[in-house]
Amino acid sequence: MLEPMVSGDEPGDGDLPPIPGKRYFTIGEVSELCGVKPHVLRYWEQEFPQLKPVKRRGNRRYYQRHDVLIVRQIRNLLYDQGFTIGGARQQLSGEGAKHDMNQTHQVLRQLRLELEEILQILRR
Secondary structure, three states, X not given: OOOOEEOOOOOOHHHOOOEEOOOOEOHHHHHHHHOOOHHHHHHHHHHOOOOOOEXXXXXXXXXXXXXXXXXXXXHHHHHHXXXXXXXXXXXXXXXXXXXXXXXXXXXXXHHHHHHHHHHHHHHO
């Protein structure tokens, strides 16, 4: 029986196969779906708290769809966007977005001050 195919939801998934519509995936299946070797997946489990596959019978890993999406997101951050492990971890936890927003606010404040100075010069 053919299973329905569901396309990936993450940017940069164009070169990866669609995720089949099933409940659990083995580490080998996730490896193929995400273009990452199994030993890399096991390493990422230690580095990214968001990645927690279910472990059953003899410590065998079973990934769910959301795990596959997280792996694809991690892969995109590390391989496509050039983040370090720590930087990718921050991006996934949302701290990266907070840091980016702080920098944006600082730049905007500085820009406003400079524009106000230019306006004062033009009024003279």
